[in-house]
Structure formats: structure tokens, C-alpha cells
Amino acid sequence: MSSASIEEVANYADRENWPADTRVRAYALATRPVQLDEWRSFLDQNLLAGGSLAFLCGATLFVSAHWHLLGAYGKFILCDLLLLGLALSAWRAGLDRPQSRWALTVAGGLVGAILGLYSQTYPSDRPAYLFFLLWGGLILPWTLLTRFEPAWALWVIIGNGAMISAELDPNLVGMANLGWWLLAVRFRGRWGWPQLPMVFSWLWLTGVGLTSVFSKDDPVALGCWLLWLIVTTAYAYRTRMKGTLAALGFSLILMITAGLLRAMGRWNEMSWLLILGVAVTVQVALLIWALRRMPE
Amino acid sequence: MKLESILATLHEEGFLPEAGVSQAARPTVWYLRVLAGLGAWLATLFLVFFWALLASESFGLGCFLGLAQCLAAGLLASRTRHEMLHQVSLSLWLTGTCLMASCFEKQFHLEPLGLGVMLLLMSVPYPESQGRFLTALAGALLLLVGGEEAVPLDVWVGPLALLAGFHYLNQTPLWWRGLGPRTATFAGVAVLTMLAALCSSFWGWSKHPAGPSSTALLTLACLWLSSRVLRRLQVGAAISLVCWMGLLAVGGLTFNSPGVMGAVAVLLVARESRSRWLTAMGWIYLLTFGSAYFYNLNLDANAKSLTLMALGGLLLWLRRRLTGPA
Numbered sequence: 001m002s003s004a005s006i007e008e009v010a011n012y013a014d015r016e017n018w019p020a021d022t023r024v025r026a027y028a029l030a031t032r033p034v035q036l037d038e039w040r041s042f043l044d045q046n047l048l049a050g051g052s053l054a055f056l057c058g059a060t061l062f063v064s065a066h067w068h069l070l071g072a073y074g075k076f077i078l079c080d081l082l083l084l085g086l087a088l089s090a091w092r093a094g095l096d097r098p099q100s101r102w103a104l105t106v107a108g109g110l111v112g113a114i115l116g117l118y119s120q121t122y123p124s125d126r127p128a129y130l131f132f133l134l135w136g137g138l139i140l141p142w143t144l145l146t147r148f149e150p151a152w153a154l155w156v157i158i159g160n161g162a163m164i165s166a167e168l169d170p171n172l173v174g175m176a177n178l179g180w181w182l183l184a185v186r187f188r189g190r191w192g193w194p195q196l197p198m199v200f201s202w203l204w205l206t207g208v209g210l211t212s213v214f215s216k217d218d219p220v221a222l223g224c225w226l227l228w229l230i231v232t233t234a235y236a237y238r239t240r241m242k243g244t245l246a247a248l249g250f251s252l253i254l255m256i257t258a259g260l261l262r263a264m265g266r267w268n269e270m271s272w273l274l275i276l277g278v279a280v281t282v283q284v285a286l287l288i289w290a291l292r293r294m295p296e
Numbered sequence: 297m298k299l300e301s302i303l304a305t306l307h308e309e310g311f312l313p314e315a316g317v318s319q320a321a322r323p324t325v326w327y328l329r330v331l332a333g334l335g336a337w338l339a340t341l342f343l344v345f346f347w348a349l350l351a352s353e354s355f356g357l358g359c360f361l362g363l364a365q366c367l368a369a370g371l372l373a374s375r376t377r378h379e380m381l382h383q384v385s386l387s388l389w390l391t392g393t394c395l396m397a398s399c400f401e402k403q404f405h406l407e408p409l410g411l412g413v414m415l416l417l418m419s420v421p422y423p424e425s426q427g428r429f430l431t432a433l434a435g436a437l438l439l440l441v442g443g444e445e446a447v448p449l450d451v452w453v454g455p456l457a458l459l460a461g462f463h464y465l466n467q468t469p470l471w472w473r474g475l476g477p478r479t480a481t482f483a484g485v486a487v488l489t490m491l492a493a494l495c496s497s498f499w500g501w502s503k504h505p506a507g508p509s510s511t512a513l514l515t516l517a518c519l520w521l522s523s524r525v526l527r528r529l530q531v532g533a534a535i536s537l538v539c540w541m542g543l544l545a546v547g548g549l550t551f552n553s554p555g556v557m558g559a560v561a562v563l564l565v566a567r568e569s570r571s572r573w574l575t576a577m578g579w580i581y582l583l584t585f586g587s588a589y590f591y592n593l594n595l596d597a598n599a600k601s602l603t604l605m606a607l608g609g610l611l612l613w614l615r616r617r618l619t620g621p622a
Contacts (some may be wrong), residue, residue: 004299005571006468006476024468032297047619056608061601064408276339277339280342284380287335288328
């Protein structure tokens with residue numbers, strides 16, 4: 001937990017009914033004068049962030065301003081040198097350092113830039129999804145090696161990019177993300193970062209489910225959504241992943257509300273608006289009550 | 297200091313019988329807050345249409361419904377700690393104020409100034425901080441929009457900076473006197489309103505933009521605050537001189553763009569008051585006005601890039617000089 005603000009301390013004091021002298025002392029602790037070492041740390045972090053950002057922006061602007069002067073080989077050599085530099089610095093420093101893992105993640109992004117540059121320099125009729133497939137395939141080994149969440153986030157985004165550009169059925173995209181989520185939670189750390197595939201599968205499957213309820217009446221979409229809900233709820237309940245259960249519960253609430261909306265939309269009276277508002281409130285309250293009662 | 301550390305210190309000093317964080321008083325986890333917020337707003341979406349359809353018939357009915365919702369929201373907010381009910385009260389409050397504001401605007405053809413004053417006055421007694429903040433912010437922005445024809449934005453910057461600085465640098469006595477919740481709201485509104493005023497000046501949306509006098513005022517504020525901090529920390533004359541010269545240099549170079557000095561002032565106050573929110577705002581100011589300043593510089597891309605790299609190098613050198621080993 002990060003530093004408590006005076007507002008958090010005041011709210012806690014209200015809940016616990018602290019006497020006046022305890023409050024005064026607590027407020028003084030929460031807002032005690034900032035010492036020299038804290039100011040040093042503040043200047044250190046902000047000057048580093050500001051200086052690095054200004055330098056990187058300047059360097060990027062410099063390269064952009066002179067990009068047209070570089071020939072094709074010059075551009076490739078520049079990108080390759082940058083990639084090699086990042087990879088070598090990560091190898092020298094050792095993989096257990098966060099800076100090395102960030103360097104390899106940025107290098108993974110650069111692989112996409114180099115592939116993009118190749119496609120731009122030597123255009124062809126290759127389908128777009130091949131670009132993403134090649135990118136994801138090339139960086140998979142070192143993503144597995146780094147065991148770093150931002151690297152996995154990049155890989156999952158590339159994977160979804162490949163599926164979108166291949167114009168795959170959204171149900172398949174959602175189920176693929178479900179598969180990645182299951183791998184990530186089962187082999188946590190080694191096979192990815194669970195949150196991002198969960199977010200993508202939520203968006204895809206809830207989206208197609210809602211579209212099916214409102215217009216398409218697609219049983220496959222509803223079936224995929226239901227399967228996703230059952231599998232993820234069962235796993236999340238067993239492992240007490242309350243945040244995931246909250247997200248799944250909200251998806252269920254949206255689907256029920258969409259169903260009610262479609263059913264009641266045939267009414268000419270406006271009282272259905274009031275009923276829906278109350279229905280949502282009751283469902284969310286029940287879900288919060290259930291999550292609070294669930295043991296840790 | 298983390299909450300656990302504060303409680304441990306209070307226990308050691310004999311103020312509390314136990315050092316641990318009480319489960320009942322522990323803040324609600326973030327995903328339950330998000331769930332409650334989303335649920336309350338989804339419910340409000342339906343309820344707003346219901347009330348709006350009912351209230352479209354007459355001004356009296358609209359005002360009555362708006363007032364009833366505001367009062368119900370205030371009562372609920374002051375008595376409940378349940379996250380869902382808290383969000384319901386927030387959405388009732390915002391629906392009620394929107395309903396009342398639109399009824400008054402239609403009936404009396406209120407200008408933004410009038411609406412702004414109305415919303416600011418309504419926000420003062422509301423017991424809950426989120427609702428009070430959102431209503432006060434809407435009121436302040438309407439005042440800014442309504443007053444900008446007659447009042448130059450330079451006139452706004454000083455009082456807004458003073459209001460924010462007064463709260464953030466005097467938090468303990470204000471919270472102790474029970475004024476903290478309200479001064480915190482209006483200080484936060486002042487920071488965001490100042491951001492809006494400086495943005496509208498920079499991008500030429502206003503007739504009387506803020507300019508050199510605001511930069512001078514903000515530079516003076518930074519010099520005063522830095523002197524206060526340096527005196528308290530008993531820092532040597534050389535370092536103090538470097539800090540002052542640096543602030544004056546930034547003020548001088550960005551004389552026509554008060555946003556940059558605004559960013560520096562917000563970051564300094566953020567550190568001195570230990571406010572995470574204000575630190576985030578300071579970085580938003582810095583990124584917004586810093587990039588806008590460089591974008592508008594009358595130099596070609598080559599020169600801009602070299603200037604940025606030199607600035608980066610200077611900041612990194614300063615870091616080594618100010619925070620390196622003694």
C-alpha cells in the first residue's frame with residue numbers, strides 16, 4: 001500500500017471514532033514536513049524522468065527530421081543497431097534486473113518496427129496478419145525467457161492484432177484469449193500475464209453476446225459467452241480471484257439487463273426505464289454482497 | 297507514511313490500543329468500488345431518462361424532482377458507508393443538479409455565469425466529496441467561460457493558485473477544524489480550473505489570455521515556496537542559489553507560456569504537501585504545456601531536437617549535481 005493521504009486518515013478516523021488528540025497526532029503524521037532525503041528522492045526521480053523523456057524526444061525528433069536522408073540500408077542498420085544495443089545491455093546486466101526486462105520488451109517492439117520498415121521498403125501483396133504472426137513468433141522465445149508482464153502484454157496485443165487482421169470470428173478471438181488466460185493463471189509468470197487476456201476475452205465475448213441479444217440472435221455467440229462465463233467463474237471461484245469474479249458478474253448483469261431491455265422495449269410506457277434502473281441496482285448490490293461474504 | 301505505519305506509531309505513542317488496521321474500517325478494494333460505480337451509473341442512465349421525460353412537462357415539476365433527488369442524495373451520502381449506496385447517492389446528486397440547472401436555464405435564460413454561481417453554491421453543503429467536487433468543477437468552469445469576455449484570465453490565475461496553495465500547505469489545521477473536506481474539494485477545483493484557464497490561453501480559445509503577468513506571479517510563488525523549503529531544510533547557499541537561478545531561468549524562458557511555471561508550482565506544492573493527486577496533476581501540466589511550448593517554438597525540427605537533447609542532458613546533469621553523493 002502506498003503513503004496514506006490525510007483524507008484517507010480522516011476517513012479511517014471517522015470510521016473508528018477516534019478521539020480528538022489521536023486525530024491531531026494522526027493528521028500531523030500524515031502531513032509531517034518533507035525531509036531532505038525525501039526531497040532528494042523527489043528531485044532524483046523527477047529529474048531522471050524529465051531528463052530521459054526530453055532526451056528521448058529530442059533524439060526521436062532528430063532521427064525523424066533526418067529520416068528521409070537515410071537510405072533503405074541506413075534505416076535498417078539504425079534499427080538493428082538499436083535492437084542489438086538493447087539486447088546486449090540486457091544480457092550484460094542480467095535478466096533478473098527490471099531494466100533488462102524493460103530493454104528486452106522495448107526490443108520486442110522494435111522487431112515490429114523493423115518488420116514494418118521491411119514491408120514499407122519492399123511492398124507486396126502479403127496479407128496483414130502474416131506481419132503480426134511473424135512478429136509474435138519471433139519474440140515468443142524471449143518473452144518466455146523474460147517472464148515479464150509488460151512483455152506478455154505486448155505479445156497478447158500482437159496476438160489479438162493477428163486475429164483481427166485475419167478477420168477471424170470474434171467468438172474465436174474471445175475463446176483464444178480465454179485459452180491464453182487459462183495458460184497464464186495455470187503457469188503464472190511463465191506463460192503470461194492473466195489480466196490482459198481476461199480483459200480482451202471480456203470485451204470480445206460480452207460484446208458479441210450483447211450484439212446477439214439486441215439484434216443477431218446468434219446462438220453460437222451466446223454459447224461461447226456462456227462457456228466463457230462458466231469456465232472462468234469456476235476457476236476464479238476455486239482460487240478466490242474476487243476481482244475476476246466482479247468482472248464476470250458485471251458481464252452477467254449487462255447480459256440480463258440487455259435481455260430485459262429487449263423484452264421491455266416493446267412497451268409504450270416509460271415505466272420500463274424505472275424498472276430497469278431498479279433491476280440494475282438490485283443486481284449489482286447482490287453481487288457486491290456475495291463478493292464481500294466470500295471467504296478470502 | 298503508509299496507514300499501517302501511522303497506526304503502528306500511534307500505538308507506540310499510546311494513542312491506540314492496537315497497531316493493526318481494522319478490517320471493518322479498511323477502505324473498500326478497488327474492484328468493488330469500480331463495480332459499484334459502473335452499476336450506479338448504468339442504473340442512472342435509465343433513471344435520468346425516466347425523470348427527464350417526467351420533468352419535461354413543467355418547470356415546477358422539474359425543480360421539485362431535481363431538489364428531491366439532491367436532498368435524497370445528501371441524506372444518503374451523509375448516512376451510508378456502503379459502496380453501492382454511495383454511488384447511488386452520487387448518481388442521484390448529479391442527476392438532480394443537472395435537472396435543476398437545465399430547468400433554471402430554460403426558465404430564466406441563465407448565462408454561464410449565473411449557472412456557475414448556482415452550481416458552486418449548491419456544491420458547498422453537499423456532504424460527500426466526489427459529488428461536491430464534480431458540481432463545483434462544473435460551476436467553476438462555467439464561471440470561467442462566462443467571465444472570460446469581461447475578465448482577463450490573468451486575473452483568475454492568482455486567486456486560483458492562492459486557493460490551492462492555502463489548502464495544500466495548511467492541511468493539518470484545516471482538517472483538524474473540520475474544514476478539510478471542503479477546502480480539499482475547492483483546492484482541487486482550483487487546480488483543474490487553472491489548468492483549463494492556462495490551456496485556453498495557450499491554444500487561443502480566449503479573448504484575454506493569461507500571459508507574462510501570470511508567469512511572473514507563478515515564478516514568485518515558486519521562489520517563495522522553494523525559499524520556505526530550503527530554509528526549513530537548512531540547505532547550503534550554493535544549492536539554494538542554483539534552485540533560485542533555475543526557477544528564474546525557467547520563468548524567463550517561458551515568459552509568454554505561464555503553463556510551464558504552473559507545472560513547476562504544482563509539482564513543488566505536491567511534494568511539500570505529500571499529495572499523490574497533485575503530483576499526477578503536476579505531470580499532466582508539465583507534459584501538456586512542455587510539449588506545447590516546444591511545438592510552438594520558432595525553430596526548425598533539427599534545432600528543436602538539439603534543444604530537447606541539450607535540455608535532457610542538463611536535467612540529468614542537475615540530477616547528478618543535486619542528488620549525487622556529497
